[in-house]
Amino acid sequence: MTKTILITGAGSGIGRDAAFALAxxxxxxxxxxxTQAQADALRAEAGTRGVALEVCKLDITDAADRAQVLGWPVDVLINNAGMGESGSLAEVDMARIRQVFEVNVFGTLALTQLALRGMIERHTGTVLFVSSIAGRLPMPFLMPYSMTKFALSAAAAGLREEMDQLGKGVQIAVIEPGAIHTGFNQQMTERKYAWMDEKSYFYGQAEAMKAKEKRTFAFLEARSTDSIVAKIVQASEAARPRLRYVAPWAQGVMVRLARILGV
Ligand SMILES: NC(=O)c1ccc[n+]([C@@H]2O[C@H](COP(=O)([O-])OP(=O)(O)OC[C@H]3O[C@@H](n4cnc5c(N)ncnc54)[C@H](OP(=O)(O)O)[C@@H]3O)[C@@H](O)[C@H]2O)c1
Structure with missing residues (x-):
């Protein structure tokens, strides 16, 4: 059965690849x-590839943009849009923490509430939250981001029980990607070096940190989005999705092990 699927942050990376796969x-x-520029580029790409995508600008932090969802018969909302932020919690500017929560948690939740109205009324619908394995394991120096993904994973689990209790057929699931090479991790880790000066507690360690981050992501990152896109497709099409979908598989196993060991 074909569905009407709204995906956010589809201008790049996992969101763009999932949009093409679902279409x-x-x-x-x-x-x-x-942004509108991303919408224009995506529309042009869809045209070149001969894929029927309906494209629009929807900044999830903009209330007027979000309100568009009230006019759309959305069967599946895929909350994929997100931003990264890094730096030690001991010193990262609170405004940066607020900004990343504004996008990853508050914008996502505000859009979800609007989409849920129609779903609850029509007694059908699925909401997917693209969280992260950073929402299952705390990631030092990525905590501004990691905290938002912990919040999102917890929100999804709680909302799933609430929707089950309401009994209007609305499904909630969490997608938890491991490290995937989209450029997201590099941008996120770089952000802290824009403000870490000699006053930073970690200034003397910055060069070693940069080198370690480069090695870690080169080792960990999956080169393609295929495995997580397959999970997004599976969850979007399921009558009763599981609570969590994790990919790549090996990173999911690592997270489970780390949690069992109490890391
Ligand atoms: N890649 C990974 O290793 C990884 C791992 C775990 C989880 N994730 C999650 O997967 C999702 C997709 O990430 P990705 O790797 O595909 O990176 P990406 O290419 O940077 O995708 C994120 C998208 O969200 C957009 N976005 C940011 N703020 C937005 C806003 N206010 N409104 C609407 N869209 C907004 C970004 O637009 P701009 O380009 O304009 O910023 C970008 O197109 C994110 O939620 C991320 O946290 C990624």
Missing amino acids: ARGHRVLASTQ
Whole structure:
């Protein structure tokens, strides 16, 4: 059965690849992007590839942009849009922490509440939250981001029980990608070096940290989004999705082990 699927942050990376994969399976995909320039580029790419994508600008922190969802018959909302932020919690500016929560948690939740109205009224719908394995394991120096993903994973689990209790057929699930090479991790880790000066507690360690981050992501990152896109497709199409979908598989196992060992 084909569905109407709204995906946020579809201008790049996992969101863009998931939008194309879902459209290829015959779904009506509303691919939304943060900026109009991204929307124009995505529309042009869809045209070149001969894929039927409906594209619009939807900055999830903008109330007027979010309100568009009230006019759309969304069967599946994929909350994929997100930003990264890094630095030690001992010193990172509170404004940076607020900003990343504004996008990853508050914007996501505000859009979800609007989409839920129609879903609850129609007694059907699925909301997917793209969280992260950083929402299952605390990641030092990525904590501004990691905290938002802990919040999102917890929100999804709680909302799932609330929707089950309401009994209107609305499904909630969490997508937890491991490290995937989209450029997101590099941008996120770099952000702290824009403000870490000699006053930073970690200034003397900055060069070693940079080198370690480079090695870690070169080792960990999956080169393609295929495994997580397959999970997004699976969860979008399921009548009763599982609570969590993790990919790549090996990183999911690592997280489980780390949690068992109490890391
Ligand atoms: N790649 C990974 O290793 C990884 C791992 C775990 C989880 N994730 C999660 O997966 C999701 C997609 O990430 P990705 O790796 O595909 O990186 P990405 O290419 O940077 O995708 C994130 C998208 O969200 C957009 N976005 C940011 N703020 C927005 C806003 N206010 N409104 C609408 N869109 C907004 C970004 O637009 P701009 O380009 O304009 O900023 C970008 O297109 C994110 O939620 C991320 O946290 C990624």
